[in-house]
Amino acid sequence: MIPNDPFSCDDYPGMSDEARIDKPEEACGVFGILAPEEDVAKLTYFGLYALQHRGQESAGIATFEGDRVHLHKEMGLVSQVFNEVILKNLPGNLAVGHTRYSTTGSSRVVNAQPAVVETRLGSLALAHNGNLVNTAVLREELLESNCNLVSTTDSELIAHAIAEEVNAGYDWLEGAIRAFHRCRGAFSLTIGTPVGIMGVRDPNGIRPLVIGTIDTGEDGRTKRYVLSSETCGLDIIGAEYLRDVEPGELVWITDAGLASFHWTQQPKRKLCIFEMIYFARPDSIMEGESLYSYRLRLGRHLAEESPIDADIVIGVPDSGIPAAIGYSQTSGIPYAEGLIKNRYVGRTFIQPTQKMRETGIRMKLNPLKDVLGGKRIVIVDDSIVRGTTSRKLVKALRDAGATEVHMRISSPPVTHPCFYGIDTDSQDQLIAATKSVAEIAKQIDVDSLAYLSREGMLKATGEDPQSFCSACFTGDYPISVPEPVKRSKLILEKVASV
Ligand SMILES: O=P(O)(O)OC[C@H]1O[C@H](OP(=O)(O)OP(=O)(O)O)[C@H](O)[C@@H]1O
Numbered sequence: 189m190i191p192n193d194p195f196s197c198d199d200y201p202g203m204s205d206e207a208r209i210d211k212p213e214e215a216c217g218v219f220g221i222l223a224p225e226e227d228v229a230k231l232t233y234f235g236l237y238a239l240q241h242r243g244q245e246s247a248g249i250a251t252f253e254g255d256r257v258h259l260h261k262e263m264g265l266v267s268q269v270f271n272e273v274i275l276k277n278l279p280g281n282l283a284v285g286h287t288r289y290s291t292t293g294s295s296r297v298v299n300a301q302p303a304v305v306e307t308r309l310g311s312l313a314l315a316h317n318g319n320l321v322n323t324a325v326l327r328e329e330l331l332e333s334n335c336n337l338v339s340t341t342d343s344e345l346i347a348h349a350i351a352e353e354v355n356a357g358y359d360w361l362e363g364a365i366r367a368f369h370r371c372r373g374a375f376s377l378t379i380g381t382p383v384g385i386m387g388v389r390d391p392n393g394i395r396p397l398v399i400g401t402i403d404t405g406e407d408g409r410t411k412r413y414v415l416s417s418e419t420c421g422l423d424i425i426g427a428e429y430l431r432d433v434e435p436g437e438l439v440w441i442t443d444a445g446l447a448s449f450h451w452t453q454q455p456k457r458k459l460c461i462f463e464m465i466y467f468a469r470p471d472s473i474m475e476g477e478s479l480y481s482y483r484l485r486l487g488r489h490l491a492e493e494s495p496i497d498a499d500i501v502i503g504v505p506d507s508g509i510p511a512a513i514g515y516s517q518t519s520g521i522p523y524a525e526g527l528i529k530n531r532y533v534g535r536t537f538i539q540p541t542q543k544m545r546e547t548g549i550r551m552k553l554n555p556l557k558d559v560l561g562g563k564r565i566v567i568v569d570d571s572i573v574r575g576t577t578s579r580k581l582v583k584a585l586r587d588a589g590a591t592e593v594h595m596r597i598s599s600p601p602v603t604h605p606c607f608y609g610i611d612t613d614s615q616d617q618l619i620a621a622t623k624s625v626a627e628i629a630k631q632i633d634v635d636s637l638a639y640l641s642r643e644g645m646l647k648a649t650g651e652d653p654q655s656f657c658s659a660c661f662t663g664d665y666p667i668s669v670p671e672p673v674k675r676s677k678l679i680l681e682k683v684a685s686v
Pocket residue numbers: 212213466504505506507508535569570571572573574575576577578
């Protein structure tokens with residue numbers, strides 16, 4: 189049965205409680221390329237490989253060979269889902285690809301993307317990063333018009349909405365734009381059709397999407413366009429970053445080149461600040477610089493705001509490292525590697541037994557006793573969400589002989605869930621929603637704890653603070669969230685003052 193309330197049954201918002209334990213916060217990765225002179229499936233495979241950190245549940249590629257669409261999608265990592273033979277069976281002029289981290293619809297193969305839907309003009313294949321907040325209403329509308337839904341994702345609804353408009357007589361562009369006006373929430377999309385690829389961002393541009401160019405053909409003289417969630421997806425295939433798709437923009441990539449359409453009158457940029465703090469890769473470029481540089485600056489601001497006397501600064505691999513280096517640079521406290529990460533453990537890590545969950549951190553991070561022993565340590569991480577990582581880490585550092593453990597976090601306390609494409613737990617699971625900084629410090633057993641201020645985090649961007657969504661730190665949601673959806677995650681009456 190498909191429920192009307194998008195968050196009312198097991199299939200929404202994604203997984204059973206058991207499976208959600210230790211599920212990291214991620215967003216999906218999307219990719220698209222039109223290059224008839226190249227093996228587009230293979231280039232998409234590499235693009236997705238670079239975007240693997242954005243979603244590790246399933247992966248898929250759809251290619252278009254004229255009117256024919258070829259699709260392969262499966263549960264698992266990109267390297268597990270594809271091999272040479274499978275890629276060979278995906279011929280075509282253009283391709284779109286997806287790595288999924290479920291937010292609406294369970295983690296099952298039926299919900300893997302791209303979503304392929306038939307129209308009077310041929311198939312369309314849609315890859316979505318983000319999350320709609322009007323899923324229930326849109327689903328209801330589409331079911332009323334006898335739309336044949338096969339999955340429980342919000343993404344399939346966008347594909348069907350486009351198909352419905354196209355089947356009503358509109359062309360690809362008009363049909364898609366009419367459909368986007370029916371969608372509320374976050375959507376960065378790559379959409380393949382028999383004649384070209386669309387790259388689209390919602391009016392707030394909550395999730396990223398960039399355009400690159402690649403020289404193709406034997407003589408390397410044919411310029412083609414590539415779309416990717418992050419610039420690291422361009423680098424891996426040798427494409428050059430051209431620019432971002434703008435909030436409320438649709439780019440239409442065909443044999444004739446790239447055409448741009450601003451499909452909404454009211455674009456208002458609200459890029460997810462958590463993309464910059466944690467999700468996106470540090471080698472990806474946002475706001476004109478690598479996120480490594482931004483995160484380094486976060487660490488410097490943190491050291492200015494919350495200094496402490498200590499012997500060494502260490503970072504929590506992977507995403508806490510740049511801020512730890514920044515903290516060390518400004519504080520003058522030497523930086524050291526105190527935690528070694530098992531490089532074969534990804535972000536998605538679901539421990540099968542309670543005992544393993546408790547000790548699970550050791551599978552991923554092992555402390556270096558001879559570096560930490562007898563030392564006063566500043567440990568820097570990018571965020572505390574549920575608090576499980578930090579609690580286990582602090583114990584591991586003390587077991588390794590640290591005499592003092594001071595934790596510094598390069599973002600403010602996460603007090604509110606995200607409805608725009610990150611499956612943060614419901615609010616009661618967010619440690620900072622119910623506890624003050626002092627209480628958190630006690631719970632995770634640190635000698636001191638300090639978070640970066642919201643001002644510090646926004647100032648470090650060097651951009652207009654208004655152009656970011658920081659709802660997870662404030663509860664100030666830039667796209668209003670309908671009550672039933674809100675109630676599914678925002679379940680506390682009062683949030684701790686921190
Ligand atoms: O408070 P918690 O709920 O435990 O979550 C917070 C941790 O999760 C993230 O790291 P993660 O291990 O997912 O990925 P990373 O290796 O990229 O840092 C984040 O960087 C924090 O370390």
